[in-house]
Amino acid sequence: MKKTYINGHIFVGDSEDHFANGMIVENGRIKWIGNDPVPEGETIDLQGQTVLPGLIDCHTHPKYIADALHGVACTPPNVNSIKEMQEALRKSPAYGKGEDVWIEGWGFDETKLAEHRSPNRDDLDAVSTTQPIFIYRSDCHSSVGNSKALELAGIDENTPDPVGGKIERFADGRPTGFMREVAASQLLIRAKSAQSYEGDVQNMVKSSEHYLANGLVAIGEMMGRMKPYTSLKLYQDAIKGGFAPKASIYYVFDEIDPEKGLQPSGDAKLRVAGIKVFMDGSISGETAFNADPYPSGKMGVSLTSKEKLTRAVNMARENKLQLAVHAMGDQAIQTVIDVTKDLDPWLDEMPSVRIEHASLMSDEMFTEIAHSKMKYALVTQPIFFFAEVESYRHYLNAEQFKLAYRVKTMLNSKAMLGLSSDAPCTPWAEPDSPFYSIYAAVTRKAANGDVVNANEAITVPQAVLGYTRDGAKIGGFDDNGTLEAGKAADFVILNKDIFTVPHDELQTVRVKETWMAGEKVFEN
Incomplete structure (x- = not known):
């Protein structure tokens, strides 16, 4: 079905200053864009609203986001101390749900906590000793787990540090629960993921609305994993369940079998795109x-x-x-x-x-x-x-x-x-x-x-291009990035004109509607 959009302030995205007031969409793609279109099919009046090409986050961690959305934000202004972190964890929807249910959190930075230190296993054990607890540090490289999480991961005083990571220890050699850098954090993550694959899939499906609410129609998964399951399988199953954003996966080099290598594969919806090195x-x-x-x-x-x-x-x-x-x-x-x-x-x-x-x-x-x-x-x-x-x-x-x-x-x-x-x-x-x-x-x-x-x-148009045209080129999302004829009809309608709003108000701009393949998939 054809749709004609009129009276818009449409940023085409092929340059810093190319705008149009109308476009025609057919079969999920931009058929025509320019000024004062002759309507074809259904007519939609944009009433002067600002339209951008669908936004692209070419470096993100959707699996972590999916976990975080049902986890506890251990960030200011709500969490400013380890005590407040403990209180927040006790309010987690997972709290008290059984020994197999992980309580998860994210985002702490020890420099922002009143104690000026990272939480340790004893701090988290004060929340629960029967449920495993896992919290990402703000950099998503390091993390901390309670005693139950360490037990499930098989980590004790005799566990050697993994290559590229460190298991922090008390003076007596007992692990503190703080896992420094990605290689160490993965010991806890694998234990968590091994128990909850179907839960991971459902969390990914639920995260779709989050991405669409931010206008993100394509994302770069920068922590592709081979263990305990492949990220490609996770995304394939999530897409079957309704996960909407397009995705490109970059697999961590250390997890790729050097004998087998890694081959590019997929299509415009989901691709194996590259190798990630730290x-x-x-x-x-x-x-x-x-x-x-x-x-x-x-x-x-x-x-x-x-x-x-x-x-x-x-x-x-x-x-x-x-x-x-x-x-x-x-x-x-x-x-x-x-x-x-x-x-x-x-x-x-x-x-x-x-x-x-x-x-x-x-x-x-x-x-x-x-x-x-x-x-x-x-x-x-x-x-x-x-x-x-x-x-x-x-x-x-x-x-x-x-x-x-x-x-x-x-x-x-x-x-x-x-x-x-x-x-x-x-x-x-x-x-x-x-x-x-x-x-x-x-x-x-x-x-x-x-x-x-x-x-x-930089200027607003330059910044927007970094999230549209240039993000698409870097991430290999060939159907996206601009609203030129032939491209996917993936676009967002904003609540404010991002190009004229005072710069100090840019952080208040939000997505009003997100469209993919010419269909509305989110409305605020």
């Missing part, structure tokens, strides 16, 4: 790998050697996959550039190498990228400095801080820029709302009002 940790966790030490004297954590990164590059190149590399610290980013800059790109339609976060980049790095053979994407998250500026001020020296999230420089570089959330990996109640990232990218203001490197501000 070079380091997070700045707020003092584990991002920097050239200069942290105030504590720590140097951060180098998780992947040049030799291992080269193996990942070779696998990606041989299988025509993207390589997505988590690199926050300047030394980690430099290593990625050193290993890849002189290589020919192996993908034609999108960047072969994605540097995820790219938190601290020097002028010299941008110069190297400008003269490199490689085709890069820089996928960054302005919401990080918006929500975590206190940690950045504390852990970075003045010169490092000047290099934080140089969005304008990225935009003007040879690399392609994508904006994203990395949700739920930041201590903010709405970690994947695109409008907080857009607000931060445009105003350079943090939640507390602190201004972060104002010279790196």
Whole structure:
């Protein structure tokens, strides 16, 4: 059936200043877009409302979001201490539901807690010793579990640290419950997931409404797993149950069988897109790998050697996959550039190498990228400095801080820029709302009002393109990103005109309606 939309303020998305007032949709695609259409089929009056192409979060963690939506937000302003965290966990819908039901939480940052420390197993045991409890730290790298969770994961004083992670211990050798970095957290996650696959599928299905409410029609799953089940199977089953967003999956390199490799597969709805490598940790966790030490004297954590990164590059190149590399610290980013800059790109339609976060980049790095053979994407998250500026001020020296999230420089570089959330990996109640990232990218203001490197501000249209056209190109969502003729009729209608609202009000913009394939799938 044909639909004609009239009287709109439609951002086409192929440039910073291309707008139209009408479009015609047929068979789920844009048939025509321009001004003053001759109506065909049903006519829908947009009444001057602002329309954007469907938004794309090209770096996020949907499985974690699905867990978080039924978990407890251990973030300010509601949780400001371990005591308040305990009280919040006791109010979880899972509390008291039986020994097989995990109580889950997310988002704590020890620097924001009154005790200025992370919770441990004893703190969580005060909530329950019979139900397993699992809480993600704000960076989604580290986590904490209670004694029951440790028991189910088979973790005790004799358990060795996994490669790339650390099981924190009390003075007597007993695990504290704090699992530092992804490799350690996975010990708890696997125990949790092994018990609740059907629950994981249902959580994914339920999360669909959350994404549509944020206008997100396509997402990049940046923590693809092979164990205890494959992420591809999880998404396939979730889609059967009604999960709506399109998705691309990037599998963690360490879980890919080197003998079998990994082949690209799928279609416009669901794709195996790439390989994910972790070079380091997070700045707020003092584990991002920097050239200069942290105030504590720590140097951060180098998780992947040049030799291992080269193996990942070779696998990606041989299988025509993207390589997505988590690199926050300047030394980690430099290593990625050193290993890849002189290589020919192996993908034609999108960047072969994605540097995820790219938190601290020097002028010299941008110069190297400008003269490199490689085709890069820089996928960054302005919401990080918006929500975590206190940690950045504390852990970075003045010169490092000047290099934080140089969005304008990225935009003007040879690399392609994508904006994203990395949700739920930041201590903010709405970690994947695109409008907080857009607000931060445009105003350079943090939640507390602190201004972060104002010279790196970009315009609203540029920020929107980072969530539409450029996010689609980086993530391989060829049907999306713009509302040009032939593209999927995936679009959002906003409650305000994002292009004219005062910049300080950008964080109040919300999605009024989301449409996919020309059908309304969400209405607020």
